[in-house]
Amino acid sequence: MNDMSFWERIGHFFDDIGLIRIGSSYAGDIDFLIILVLVVVGVWFLAAELIFVYFIMRFRAKGDGRRADYIDGKNKRHKRWIFYPHLAVLVFDVLIVVVSFKVWNNVKMTLPDNPDAVIRVIGQQWAWTFQHPGVDGELDTADDIFTVDELHVENEKVYHFKLEATDVLHSFSVPVWRIKQDAIPGRSITGWFQPTVAGEFDVQCAEICGFGHGVMAARVMVETAEEHAAWVAANAPAVTAAATDANTPAPGS
């Protein structure tokens, strides 16, 4: 990991300390934004608390008959102690907004062209169904692979996902990818991700969906190209020439 720039290094902090892995192309950007906010508000927070505690210690009544000052904060000389800090808050807000826009626009508002594959994610009470393209690489064809609570993707490939729900709201969340999107019955929401680390990770449902919400866990298997090809070959349903109607995919494995 020596080829990372200084800024990427910062974005990698949570991964470095073992808090949460970075597993997608944009996870580091989101972490960078979080750390930026952490630093900015952290400085403000510490400054405010320190001054606050200092004032309490410094101005405690000591029983020596000292009276409090009479300051009504009405004149400009006093008011600037409030005015400049709050102007500074505004400036830092702008900084955070700019970086947040950048991250948000990349993750949620732009969709990379020509994805390597498209998958469908369907939430229902209380399981995830994943529809993978089969050998032909196209979704909604007869050789699609359906799995329950197990998503198989190939590392380093750009995926689009179509997120749907059949009954109530669910939320498709993969913490290591920093991705989260609510699934809404009656709609299909498209998003994207690009895994960057191979391995097996949690998929959570992050929107309460009833009795079994707490067990609505799934796993995502991020596989190398060879592993993934082998998995597709082993699980793709046998397709006869007659049965290529896109609308009747057989539930597989």
Add this chain to the structure above:
Amino acid sequence: MVEPAVDLTHGHHHDDHADHGPKGWLKYVWSTDHKVIAMQYMFTGMFMALVGGFMAYVFRMQLAFPGIDVPGFGMVSPGEYNALVTNHGTIMIFWVAMPVLLAAFGNYLIPLMVGADDMVFPKVNRLSFQVFFVSTIVILASLVVEGGGFAGAWTAYPPLSADSTYNLTPLGSTLWVIGVGLEFVAFLLGGINFITTLMNSRAPGMRAFDVPIVVWMIVVASILFMLSVGPLLAGAIMLIFDQTIGTGFFNPATGGDPILWQHLFWFFGHPEVYVVLLPAMGVVIEIITTFARKKVFAYRTVIFTVVATGVLSFFVWAHHQFIAGIDPRMANIFTITTLLISVPIAELCFVYIATLYGGSITLNTPMLWALAFVAEFLIGGVTGIFLGAAGADIYFHDTYFVLAHFHYTFFPIAIIGTFAAVTYWFPKMFGKMMDDRLGKIHFWGTIIPFNLIFIPLFVLGMGGQHRRIYNYTHFPELALDWFQDMRVVATVSLLIMLAFQFVFFYNWYKTIRHGPKAPRNPWKANSLEWTTESPPPHGNWRPDEMPVVYRGPYEYSTTDREDDYWPQNEPSSRGSA
């Protein structure tokens, strides 16, 4: 302005009224006295706090020790767990924070602080509590009906909340909506009283900027509530129809839209945060000025800032819905408005800190609570920035980071703010001085465990732990040992905090039984409630003592007076040497 002629037989003592009203304990049930209604709200709210606290105890035990037979409850099923977290949230916000801070202290303080003998509509006030009481019974009943309590989170997102084939609690969810709806009606009725009493019934001489900040805050909060709750009331009607007669307002299959509810809910839900925050902030500034012997820094700035916060709070609601499937362009707009609202809130915190500068600070129990509010609320405030930035919210949404964040706002509001208010006004309300040493033990025994509950939850949230999961062992990444250790720390801290609450109740009991009698003005404070007896009689002042106001409430440590305080009702000629 001339005080209207009054009937001199009017209410010196409670007894005067006993003979033309109901007798005995019924006198308290049917009382229209704002102080009695305040007590009714306060005790109902405190009882509900115990209910909500018990729920927290049960589900925290389940989280720390999954599958344990929780003492006092038993095994926690997934459905029960969901019902517990749902109703913990509902009760703590609607049946604890609102009745205690807004209704109890609003009712108690507004007439006393503006120098009136009661609210302008005493019967509406009584009706407000009666509706609230019915709503309390409905929400408690919803917990024990067949199928169990509503378990779809306090936000009640449909379709889960709208269809009993999904939520499995046909009775519980409908009673939940009815209970919450009635509670709203109660606070609408109360709010009209608060607003009109401040506007019209101020003591002679009291101008708008002579009103104590806490009264301003409570009234602004009531206005925010009135202007934001309507759409949700409409939404509640739609939700009840969806649940009971099968309309499809929120059902996509019939042309409805589940996201509509989220907009209606959060259009209310975000201003609601300020509805409970403002009274607490008002309480805190009253206490800080009294015990720092300082004039509030820039009074008018505070008022304008509060109004600005209130206006802005109507334009931030969708930050709860960044990833809910709304148009992503909206997220950018709401990121801007959300971060913008940090400016007035930061300004209020600066004002509070600046007020301490040059003071002469006494650290007794109420002051400790007030200062702790500022210190802890800062944490809640700054962590909100993470969630307001849409890019970071992609990760943090619905994790324990959110949970810890809003507990760092709501706990200071509902618990710290309440304890500050109760310990500060206890001498006035009950005529006895509380034990300061016990008060401090209770303070530290609450504040330290509070931080130990929620700091681990911040870390867990940053580690990706999401909310409303009854057992994390199903998620390998969340089942790590050190994650579980943190959950245990949080739970044990909660147990310690709950245990220390007995100190408070013991202190209360001891004070009522044996506490020294409180003088009229034990804290040497300026506002009008301290100019009458402790506790105030029916009618608040003897008719010949109704106060007239000569100045604002924060004239502490003025240079030309011997006393370092200057009550609002004291004519200038006296004492200005």
Add this chain to the structure above:
Amino acid sequence: MRPIATTRAATGIATGKLAIWWVLASEVVIFGGLLASYVMHRLGHPEWADAAVHTNTWIGAINTFVLLSSSLTAVLAHQAAERGDGKKAARYLYYTIGGAATFIGVKSYEWWYEISHGYTITSNTFWAFYYSAAGLHALHVIAGAVIMFIVARDAAKNLELHRVELIGIYWHFVDIVWIFLFPLLYIAK
């Protein structure tokens, strides 16, 4: 014994009038939320026009006329009360109640007709909004009529005459809500 608080008017506006305006402010957002939801849905579902053609514009128009007339009598009642003529004020209020009763009667017939032709609240979301919004409005009409009856009974004895104006303000609000409902539910086909 009335509290001293009720006798003060620091703003120079009678407390009752202040209160009624705040009540209306909170009512405006209730109807506002409902109607805004309806309008957003309606824009997103052009096919609702097919359901809307089955509403009866003529009946809606008659009811609009009835309500507007009843607002006029409410104004006349207020004028009479200002002059201190409680009897006359009460009589005009009873006319207004008559208007309310006519409105509810016409509405009952209309709903009966629609329901008997199979257009019920559960038919689709247009009808759900139609019945909910108009039903909530009708509840306000009924509540207003009941309160007006109490006010009129007192007014006839020349008691609490200031309340005539307050109930009148409320009645105009109920009227204005209908002015919004009528085009949204009936005219927009």
